[in-house]
Amino acid sequence: MQLGVIGLGRMGRIVVDRCLDAGHAVVAFDLSAEATARAEEAGAEAADSVADLCERLEGGVENGKRIWLMVPAGEAVDATLADLEPHLESEDVVVDGGNSHFEESVRRAEATEAAYLDCGTSGGPASAESGFSLMIGGPEPAYEALEPVFDAVATGPAGHDRMGPSGSGHYVKMVHNGVEYALMQAYGEGFELLHEGRYDLDLESVARTWNNGAVIRSWLLELCEEAFREEGTDLGDVDDYVAGGSTGTWTVREALEQEIALPIIYQALSERFGSRAPEEGRFSRRLSNRLRYGFGRHEIARRD
Template sequence: MQVGMVGLGKMGMNLVANMRDHDIEVVAFDLNDQARTEVGQYQARAVASLDALVMSLASPRIIWSMVPAGKPTDATINQLAKLLRPGDIVIDGGNSYYQDSIKRSQLLAEEGIHFFDVGTSGGMAGARANGNFMIGGDQTQFAKIEPLFKAIAAPGGYLYTGPAGSGHYLKMVHNGIEYGMMQAIGEGFDVLAHSPYDYDNEAVAKMWNNGSVIRSWLMELAGNAFSDDADLEKIQGIMHSSGEGAWTVEEALRLHVATPVIASALMMRYRSEAADTMTGKVVAALRNQFGGHAVDPTTGKHDGQVK
């Protein structure tokens, strides 16, 4: 199998490595010269343009776009629509809004090009090995790409979800759930930070992750974060938001579905930009652990709020 990868950031580079581990031939493109050089360590061939990428692949082509959602993805899809041929396949594995994915599917369909919107979960570790994928698109074409996902996903870690838009819709809701789960973990450690007891946060997280009801990968990552910084004093509790939580709440409002936990978690992310809390520190640290998202460093504790 042969795949063209567009975008060699944290996720794209790890996906290439994952594919190469399974003997999938990869031709890769990124605007960044250094990224194109680095991908060579995985025995993937880098090219300097989208045109060269398309020319390097045998028909019918499979091209995976892993660029930021919004305008960068629009630009990539629009250019591919002009370069590809009927029967080729485009996969958008980024965190795109599902309505945008429906429009992109329609745009490519006019050229006879098949489109799959793929929600990608598992963070950088999942991209590197045993990822999780939610796949929307034309069911009649899914068999052509299923071997790819069978190779790079965790056992049972991929699902064909329905027509165009359904993959990114499912990932949107997944991320909304993620917001609520991380907020709850952060709030719990905030209570511990203000308690009369001198808990070892790392030990607590690791103990909870062995046999307790709340054991999870997020709790494992919390233990890792506390191992690096016992009280998370090196970072500010600013919880950045990448959009999916807001989309989930907007969709819930449209459907008249109550999602108070997700909505509250979203509001707390906005609030975190004005007040530094242990909750914010934990959530910021978790986002950094699983996705490599940036944290805002600090030189000490914030005005005595966190012991």
């Protein structure tokens, strides 16, 4: 299959590389000429504009163009769609693989000539080798048309599915991130008690032991083990500032609208916002800060 990829940052390059490894042809474009050149060196066909990318893709009534957007959520998505609009037809398929708000995805699906798939993407740069988890919303025929690409980008056929109509993919990813906040907070609080409690413990050893057969073993716990191994039991100079928060905020707002109680996710979001206050740092927040690097390679805020 031939796929156009717009946006060649960390996540976009993974989409390109995994598709190339699976034998798909990729036409790549980024506003950064250097990023486009690096994708070309990896085996993609380089485009110098959105219009050029569309011209290089095989179109026609039978197949149509397949285009994957991996650009920042918000205005960048709308700007890219505006550039694509003159080149799109009803047979084409556009995938938004970023963290867009689900209501924005519904609006874009209704306004776009092509079939529009909102694709929640989980795994972060750390999943470059194993593949992502993809939560996809939109028309079923469009999803089926892209299944070979989804198989390549995800961990395989079991790593992706169609969640439902337009917006549902980003909706599921929004709630996923709320759960992620809560899990990070739970691990952070548990290790804070172990760190400040009765015994002088090696927290890397604790995490490693829990990761082998314990009920609470998980990838996040593996990342806790990595954090203690690389930073030390006291987490060294890792600060307690925890960045991010938009998708958790969306989750809590949706819960309020639906009158669903999410006390744990709400508290985890509150702790994240609380980390920005000038006060003595909490160990749990410092671990959350480090965990965000583990799965997303987000910059680690460190103490001066």
